Amino acid sequence: MIIVMEKDSGDESVENVVGELSRRGFDVHRSTGAERTILGVVGNVETLDPREFELMEGVHEVVRVSEPYKLSGRAFKRENTVVRVRDIEVGGDQVVVMAGPCTIESEEQVARTAEKVSRAGARILRGGAYKPRTSPYSFQGMGVDGLKILRAVADSHGMATVSEVMEIRQIEGMLPYVDILQVGARNMQNFSLLAELGRVDRPVLLKRGMSSTIQEWLLASEYLMSGGNYNVILCERGIRTFETYTRNTLDISAIPVVHKLSHLPIIADPSHATGLRDKVMPLARACVAAGADGLLIEVHHQPENALCDGPQSLYPDQFIKLMDELRIIVPAVGRSI
Amino acid sequence: MIIVMEKDSGDESVENVVGELSRRGFDVHRSTGAERTILGVVGNVETLDPREFELMEGVHEVVRVSEPYKLSGRAFKRENTVVRVRDIEVGGDQVVVMAGPCTIESEEQVARTAEKVSRAGARILRGGAYKPRTSPYSFQGMGVDGLKILRAVADSHGMATVSEVMEIRQIEGMLPYVDILQVGARNMQNFSLLAELGRVDRPVLLKRGMSSTIQEWLLASEYLMSGGNYNVILCERGIRTFETYTRNTLDISAIPVVHKLSHLPIIADPSHATGLRDKVMPLARACVAAGADGLLIEVHHQPENALCDGPQSLYPDQFIKLMDELRIIVPAVGRSI
């Protein structure tokens, strides 16, 4: 932490600040310039609230230096993390596509959709069994019965599975069926849930909160990793901005930024970001071209009959076309698909 | 719901849309103008996803008319809701001030703070027993032991109590001690928690999510009310914007807007919005001048020793001064304090 004093701060102010820091057990480097004094604070500064010093007499500004995230940063681990899910590697050479319906509705629905997406090249089957719905009257998901369907269908195509967990009490029951536990955007800062998932031996896909900075997102991943679960996949899904034409603004810049700051793999979800299927394909291509390690895409064999988010689900034929386009693009980023 | 067709949409497109609506059991009013056709859809349109029609051939725009919130709207109830907490009325003539420490740390701390704020005119004592902390290593709160302290101290001053509930499993244990259950900004869309609180016979203080629109906030209150709990107090606490000088931007306009749209009382929390105590006093005055039904303010008898959020806690003397200023202001809005 660096404390920058005001230009005209007297010696007394400086001594006050230094005294307070010493009282708390920190070493202080003092640098007295022509213009002002700058104090460098050494020690475990994470426990300090910078605002306490900002409020002291004569202090101009307090700057945090060490980034508050540690385990997720490149400083902790230089090489990329590769998350292994069955025989699939997320964060490796291959761009991994996860596809399937928003919500599990029936065996027929999952089976027909999976057949299409699997043949087109998707490696992981998605499908929600527990749904966060804005209205209490909407369909709330099939629960474990749905997960059994997901597992069986995925197995018959050699696919892995990903499904959203909403509450701590659902975790246990999901483990037999789900290969990647997905944490939704609304739960990105549900710290109790994250802490619990940190103790589970299963990869977690952590979506970015709708109004979370990249730093807050990496901090949330820290909750998982500090519990011992290092198999974290980040997922950009759009942020809230003043532009209302699209549901959210997909922050594609976050892909290269996360790759620079962190060793964790990052995928993107263009379906939720845009909310309309005719925007899903161009943005899916853009994410892969920007270097995403994978995609999470909603596909339904009959979107017009979907119980949830039909308008953002691709038709199987659109998904097949998209995969063909992605196959053209991936060599440009040195990957395969 | 109103469906506006494109200018050059042919009859076939119109028939397609009308057919789809009929198939789903809706009546359609058709208005054919010189420029274009407009379709009015009658029936329980809440079950329709407007995007499904936006994607149909020849459709220009789909507009929702009925606001999706019902029980919280003025259309449902014209006169203001007054929430009764012991002998206190929130939403009545009096501006109700809730004050106390961010976190319950000890009996001495709560007692010394309560003595000051009570004498200055605060009617409700705040204090957190369960804390959502960004870091897993931070102090997590005293739990029920803290609530016992809060209750005892409040009783000795004839005050009511308010404290945050973070998980469903905490509710039961809080009821003997807490008069108003507070839902934090991060939990505004934790639908499971809201549904459960809808079934409890206890007033709920619902904070606005950091990036939630006023409409989403009123929708969240619907979750409480549809369960049978009509004693809802809304609390504005700042939204996330591009301006980073203050922690959040307190959206004071939300106060008159909510008063127009809804019958529910609305209070404001200037402490969390700004994060620094020298901004708390001017913004507290502003909220009351804008017509807020109350305030939620952090006060600590020794802020520099607070375990949490000391920099935004007022000193008791500042709180006393603030109350004096508010007494000058309230007649301008036809209230007392």
Added chain:
Amino acid sequence: MIIVMEKDSGDESVENVVGELSRRGFDVHRSTGAERTILGVVGNVETLDPREFELMEGVHEVVRVSEPYKLSGRAFKRENTVVRVRDIEVGGDQVVVMAGPCTIESEEQVARTAEKVSRAGARILRGGAYKPRTSPYSFQGMGVDGLKILRAVADSHGMATVSEVMEIRQIEGMLPYVDILQVGARNMQNFSLLAELGRVDRPVLLKRGMSSTIQEWLLASEYLMSGGNYNVILCERGIRTFETYTRNTLDISAIPVVHKLSHLPIIADPSHATGLRDKVMPLARACVAAGADGLLIEVHHQPENALCDGPQSLYPDQFIKLMDELRIIVPAVGRSI
């Protein structure tokens, strides 16, 4: 315009609104449903301020139907506009890359940069002669002397030129040297400048304002087109959001959205959006994969010595590598480069 009355609005309110509309010369379609009355207003409603009716007794909501932009919309012109600049077509089959230094500094600088970018496939040479600088002490640009250099160097490589115009009085002097007049983000709503450029026979590149919606942007293009200048190229360059890691958030979704709403070509400027060269390459690839009609990219033969925005300028070798990557990507969107 559609006026939705309140559920319990009486006949008198409806008559009042209808009367006011008639008084102003509008025809009204009245649709009386079980729940409420809806009024459709026919005529030249652009002259009406919807808020005037929102404030009338018994009115629930006023909805604008006709999009306020006309000449830029697909309703006005179905097929894509192709802007011809010398022998180059922007908005046609080819993805057009415009590259060069932020600011024209010297003949040597422009010549050495142009040689590289031209050989790599850039068709249009960029370079600023007038600079909007935050500080009055910064370098303000070479003016017409710079434009002469730009023109001469471009000619020697068979390239066209693009340069920013900041004030009305600069236009005349730029015409002999500049093939595309660029309007910067800060001037997107400088209506006097736009009106003047609408009367000039020269293509205009219109950047999106940092906090402008897509609708406001299309409206701004209307100022150019209503003056008679239909050769408008839109340029997405990032919007301001709460995320501060990148200078702005490049809104790549705007590319497919504009292509749906408007017939005008849209290119992207990843250099200004991100502000750091290591983010420029992934985002440039992403924009092309999303369907952009072109790119505007800063390249400098020695970025570390640039007078302006060096950190966001690519090295020539990076630009060559980027062009090679784009050549791999373009077939995925059915284009060439």
Added chain:
Amino acid sequence: MIIVMEKDSGDESVENVVGELSRRGFDVHRSTGAERTILGVVGNVETLDPREFELMEGVHEVVRVSEPYKLSGRAFKRENTVVRVRDIEVGGDQVVVMAGPCTIESEEQVARTAEKVSRAGARILRGGAYKPRTSPYSFQGMGVDGLKILRAVADSHGMATVSEVMEIRQIEGMLPYVDILQVGARNMQNFSLLAELGRVDRPVLLKRGMSSTIQEWLLASEYLMSGGNYNVILCERGIRTFETYTRNTLDISAIPVVHKLSHLPIIADPSHATGLRDKVMPLARACVAAGADGLLIEVHHQPENALCDGPQSLYPDQFIKLMDELRIIVPAVGRSI
């Protein structure tokens, strides 16, 4: 400027950075800690682009220390600036209210409105003669003829005048009639206009740009002051956020923040921020309670017939009521009105 090196940056990286700084003529303080090296850069660092060093090998973060604004900061001048306009002091003990129509339409309109607002206590008469209109077909203002009306009416009531200047070529013609030259939000970063106004001997009212940070706003005021014009009044008028219920979000926190950072007076414009007259009164009260030095309010003797922005104009009776309410509030902030 402070340069924070990576934890594992070698000596070579540090020497590289120090060398580059020396080459440019800066002194460097080096502080070598257990964890990392921190470099303090001394000299006229405003000329450095921090990003150039961020891109160097081994650099973790670059932090600017000296705030880039100087003349507007408290460090330059501790005591409040009081701007004198005829016999009125803006930034002194009195809260100064500027009121009048959005646009000057006729002598009768200005005279009837001025009579009301003057009697209610407004000291300065507002009225636009040049209007920035989104549509080229809207009323563009009366120009100098309007200013003559404004001046004559103001004189007959002993009021000062304020009116917006949009272009450099208008300045000269406005000086005989206008006491305060207003710069609109869209022109806050029109540096040519600001530079010109910096050389004029007339107070300037500088509105905050819709998406400008407080720092950018203070920097814009620097353009005026560095030219020699120290009579600057800042005006908060709402920022663009994700909330769309109100036209903009009035950032009332900016009032105490500006008072802390700068010596310049700050007033607020609740009319443009909200766009609807029923929100203007509560927000006007809030701004004064937060410590604003004044208000800018639109009043029209017949808002329903206004040529521009009628829905946000107060009726004279509403303005009178507002002034009465403000008279109750001002003692709470130690002011008069």
